[in-house]
Amino acid sequence: MPRRSPRPGKGETVAATYGIADLAREFDVTTRTLRFYEDEGLIAPERQGQKRIFSARDRVRLKLILRGKRLGFSIGEIREIINLYDAPPGEVGQIRFFLDKIRERRAALERQRDDIAATLDELADVEARCTTQLRDLGKRHS
DNA sequence: TTTCTCACA
DNA sequence: TGTGAGAA
Numbered sequence: 001m002p003r004r005s006p007r008p009g010k011g012e013t014v015a016a017t018y019g020i021a022d023l024a025r026e027f028d029v030t031t032r033t034l035r036f037y038e039d040e041g042l043i044a045p046e047r048q049g050q051k052r053i054f055s056a057r058d059r060v061r062l063k064l065i066l067r068g069k070r071l072g073f074s075i076g077e078i079r080e081i082i083n084l085y086d087a088p089p090g091e092v093g094q095i096r097f098f099l100d101k102i103r104e105r106r107a108a109l110e111r112q113r114d115d116i117a118a119t120l121d122e123l124a125d126v127e128a129r130c131t132t133q134l135r136d137l138g139k140r141h142s
Numbered sequence: 143t144t145t146c147t148c149a150c151a
Numbered sequence: 152t153g154t155g156a157g158a159a
Binding site: 021051 | 143144145146
């Protein structure tokens with residue numbers, strides 16, 4: 001649960017903030033991971049003295065980061081993508097950029113799939129040769 | 143509890 | 152792409 005600013009005045013905006021442990025709990029990551037993401041420039045929580053104060057906005061970014069991770073994007077790619085959300089919203093260029101990223105990822109996965117298929121074929125070949133060899137050796141001794 | 147740094151997989 | 156330890 002978010003902590004709220006202490007004693008907000010009448011009509012004052014109550015900005016929800018979160019401690020590092022709050023977010024770690026909520027998203028089931030370690031506090032260590034959150035500091036790591038900050039080092040990588042994925043999030044930029046404010047500081048109150050030494051402590052990190054995460055805003056609702058940081059929370060949203062974290063959500064995006066974790067989604068990107070599930071999609072198989074690298075830290076660098078995630079950084080590029082979520083930084084788009086800072087700029088003016090709904091830019092056509094941003095959507096195109098995101099589409100590019102998706103297509104790149106799909107292409108990479110397809111390449112991997114083809115590599116795996118090729119490797120499986122080669123393994124089958126080797127296996128067949130070995131089996132034959134073994135059988136021939138057996139004949140010779142009988 | 144949280145911070146940082148260094149080492150490690 | 153993270154984790155663990157140690158010290159402040």
